[in-house]
Amino acid sequence: MKTITDNIKNQIQHFENQLPLLSEADQEMTENKIKEYKQGLEILSKPQLNSEIEHYKATCARGVITHRTTIVDFAEKLCEELEEVRIEYEKHLLGEKNNLPQELTDVKAVINNGMIHFGINPVKEMIINIEKQRNRKD
Numbered sequence: 714m715k716t717i718t719d720n721i722k723n724q725i726q727h728f729e730n731q732l733p734l735l736s737e738a739d740q741e742m743t744e745n746k747i748k749e750y751k752q753g754l755e756i757l758s759k760p761q762l763n764s765e766i767e768h769y770k771a772t773c774a775r776g777v778i779t780h781r782t783t784i785v786d787f788a789e790k791l792c793e794e795l796e797e798v799r800i801e802y803e804k805h806l807l808g809e810k811n812n813l814p815q816e817l818t819d820v821k822a823v824i825n826n827g828m829i830h831f832g833i834n835p836v837k838e839m840i841i842n843i844e845k846q847r848n849r850k851d
Contacts, residue, residue, distance in 0.1 A: 718754060720773075724780045725750045750780075752832025765825045765835055772826055787827035794819045 728747050732740055772778050797816045804811035828835045 720780070721750050721754055725754075749832045753829065755832075765829060768822050769826050769829045772822075778826060778830060782830060784827065784831070787823060787830070791820065791823045791827075794823055 725747055728743050728750070732743055735743055769778070794816065798813065798820060801811040801813040801816045805813050825835045828838065
C-alpha cells in the first residue's frame with residue numbers, strides 16, 4: 714500500500730515531468746506547487762507533529778484530502794464545522810447534552826490539515842504566535 718509520502722513524491726515527479734511542456738506562466742505556477750509539496754514532505758517528517766500528522770494521514774487515507782484539495786475546500790469545511798460549533802454551543806448554554814469539545818476539535822483539525830497540506834508547520838506557527846501574543850502591548 715502506498716503511503717501519503719509516496720503519493721506526494723509521485724505528484725512532485727509528475728509536476729517535474731510536465732515542466733518542459735508548459736508555458737512560462739504555467740511553469741512558475743507548477744514550480745510553486747512543487748515547492749509546496751516538498752515543504753509538505755518536510756513537515757511530514759517532523760516528529761513533534763505526530764497527532765496532527767496522524768490526523769492528516771487518516772483524512773487523506775479516507776480520500777477527503779487529495780492533491781486536488783484547495784484552500785477553498787478547506788475554507789468551506791471550516792465554515793461547516795463552525796456552524797456545528799454554533800449549534801453545539803447553543804445546546805451547551807441551555808444545559809443540554811452536546812458535542813462541543815468534539816466540534817471544536819474538528820475546527821482545529823481542519824485548520825491543522827489545511828496548514829500541513831499547504832506546507833505550513835502548525836507547531837512552528839503556534840510557537841511564533843505565542844511569542845507575538847507575549848510581546849503585544851495592547
